[in-house]
Amino acid sequence: MNSRTDTAEARGVSQPWPDAAGRFGEFGGRFVPETLMSPIEELQRAYLEAQADTAFQREFKRLLKDFAGRPTPLYHARRLSDRLGGAQIFLKREDLLHTGAHKINNCLGQGLLARRMGKTRLIAETGAGQHGVATATVAAMFGLECCVYMGEEDMARQAPNVFRMRLLGAQVVPVGSGSKTLKDAINEAMRDWVTNVSNTHYLMGSVLGPHPYPVMVREFQRVIGQEARRQIMDTVGRLPDVLLACVGGGSNSIGLFYDFIPDAEVQMVGIEAGGRSLQLGDHAARFAGGKPGVLHGTYTYVLQNEDGLIAPTHSISAGLDYPAIGPEHAALFRSGRVQYTQVGDEAALEAARELSRTEGIIPALESAHAVAEAMRRAPRMGRETILLVNLSGRGDKDLGIFQSAGIL
């Protein structure tokens, strides 16, 4: 495409990012206790070496294909599109991957890296449990010890995933501090890491945390957008008009968006959890109610009060229920290259029901937020318009929530 512009320019910045300090414009960086600086520097070295190592890249690609099941299909949701009577909706089927979500992409990459660094133990945080399951899976496959931190509230609402992790041989540690959700699980994982730095790799599940995590996780998730770009060109012969993806920490969305950033005609929309309302404490919409601050090692948009204390959040979807957002998203928001909007609990549930009934696909509640936004936009658009939605995960883990919400 001749409209494909210089990447840095399209982002609205003059430097390639992140820079050496891990900054995406003003966002990102490394804000961690001193003890973690040495493992982070070790990780940074190992990551850069692995990126340049063709054997590593070959092994990563092989595992993505043979173990995770890539490439995932790009599916034209014709019945849903017809029903809405407007734009054509295409679904990137990350829900079909082994373990049920895009999280496995990053876990395979970091698992390989951990092995390369000689680490014998993986730790992870998890919200919805999808990242925990993917980490436990990779740990089992590589023969590594695994410990997953999960908020007590999330353990209750995503019980099937707790059992899956345990079946895979992982230890699941309930976190009862703070809000008992993802943010507190990250605190606890960081405490573990700072204590067991020598043998442990912290397998962070999103584009969050101190540099190099945001860039490293993005690179391991980029395959989503690379495939989607090729697939839409093959099937339709042109780029999509709009990309849609839900944004918790932001790994599935950055994975889809990244390779389209230079394509100025492709609009991108990140969907945050609108929860019950847009009052602080009722949602996880960082760009609607947050401001820049430091949480979990990075400078980014954070939901907080005027004293700099981190605010409680709410979303029906555990994977989006987090007060901060990846620093690259903060930079993409600031530059205007990506638009961010909110979808609430009710609309997400309704979208999950609709997709199940019209396409025979039960989405994860996280991904249902993106589907809901597509459903909101499609009727107002022409039939030639293409919306490409990242269906980041499947809904098996959410059956209990669907049931208690009475969506039948």
Next chain:
Amino acid sequence: MTVASSSRLSIRFGELTQRGEKGLVVYLTAGDPSLDATGEILQAIDQAGADVIELGIPFSDPLADGPVIQRASERALKAGTTLRNVLASLKDWRKAIQAPVVLFSYYNPILQYGLTAFARQAHAAGADGVLVVDLTPEEADPYLKAVRQEGLDTIFLASPTSSAERLQRAAATSSGFLYLVSRTGVTGEQKELAATLVPLIQRARAVTPLPIAVGFGISNPQQVRRVQQFAEAAVVGSAVVHAIEERFSTGGARAIGDFVRWLKHGTESEAA
């Protein structure tokens, strides 16, 4: 540096050296269980002989802290403690105590307060230094500029995992004293001191003339005395906070003073 040498922290460490003594640094979380209580406890521990006081600013997500200080933060936050009202209270507390006071915080509350406003008001309130647990020298430039402008000492951490290069940088960016983390891990009481401690102190000694304080995991007079054989001061945090949790409601500030006296007693030489 001339500025650093005239700071209350430098003077305090200078006095200790002159007397041939080693110091005791005492940590407590501000507002645990209330701001009024903190005012009373500060006086009690100052009179009990704390040489330096670290005043913790409670944070919602204290990821470098173990369970004892996490609970203290929760109690303090529940009681309505904020950086703003700690600084307001410190102005009064300061008048009644002799020991230098180091504010111990996570970065976000300071960042939201505004670096310049924070530095100005911390100085006006009588704070002597600042330690930010999740800020390393490479991210610290704007903070250093603001805090040094007000003549406050900046204390950074070095840990057993710090490379020679990092150790040097932590020392070069610190003033008042250098804080060594005795072991990997979060704050909390430990039965044994880590084997990595003495080599770490020796490595630090080789790169800095600053007084060295050692913290994390030090909870009784024996450990205090052991650390003081090698460093200028021992820092006791969780054990003091634990004592506040268990004894303040029944024994009041006097009980916490007694606890510090017990820690301090072990610091005196056997001939004394």
